[in-house]
Amino acid sequence: MDIGELKKQSDLSYDIAVAKRNALEKAHSRLVVVYNEHIFRADAETICLVRTLKETADRFFVLDTNQNPVEITDPAGFLQTLIERNQEAISSYHQMSKTFGKRGD
């Protein structure tokens, strides 16, 4: 490999790394969801917590992104909202990630 080809590959890798970082940040922005007038992240941790609490009680309390307590009175609806938003964001990230490999073709 000559130095020109190496530079080309390096630049391409850099562009892909930046694109991936931006796509991930975009997904993180989309994971933020407002429910019951409070702000949550529809991430794996929140989904797992809500699912676990839902198995033990019909009503429970969780913390929002500002560490304020929120009473959840409809666990199924909340969980559904979290999962929908999570999959929307990650699915979009997945679509974007498929284009990374095509760059430079």
Place this chain on the structure above:
Amino acid sequence: MTKGVLLFCFDTAEVQYHRILERCVSLIKRNLQLEITVVTNFETFKQLKPLGFINYKFIEPELGNTKNGAEWRNVDRHMAYELSPYDVTLVMDIDYFPFTNNLRQFLNTDYDFLVSKDAHDLTNVGSFNMRKWSMIDMVWATVLIFKKGPNARRVFDTVKYVKQYYHYFNEMYRIRANNFRNDYAFAIALQQANGFATYDTMPLSIATLPPRCRVIKMTNTGIAWQYDDHINYTEHQDVHVLNKELVDV
């Protein structure tokens, strides 16, 4: 409860901000679908193409602030509370382009005042580590949401006070920039009004293209840019553009 977007737009000798506003309004209508009020002056208003149903409020902008040697008409943000006709207001810089409806949901919270503390540099250069330039965490007044009431009123009253004695606060917090920045004025006001303790924030990292980054294409769904010899793009992601040459794209 009424909800809407409040924008400030004043042309300067260097930048035709009204052209940036036209793009921003188009995206707000398309993606946020909220009523819009534009705070402007008559000279800028005359340059605007018809934008459909928009409310206008005319003021004479306070002059005297500069950025990189050019006139910067950014000093009137502290009047957002009085100028907004809405119960819940989303105040946005006109160079913040909402390619998604992400912001709309924040008008439905029980928070009285929300602002973001973080920015994401889309060029990956890491231009926005602002903490080292002052003794206070900066907020990004690019996007802020407030609900009219005593708490939001207190924040804006404090911003007015900070603005009045900005030179003093600037020295006290050892802020490197000498010009007036809303980001610092709001950061200082929020800290002062909240007893020097923490305050609630919007958990968004504002995706931003730094000033040295050139926008090469902009559509209804996304934006492409060039930084050094790298070209990149994003779609369906809100973007704050700091290079005002985008009016020529």
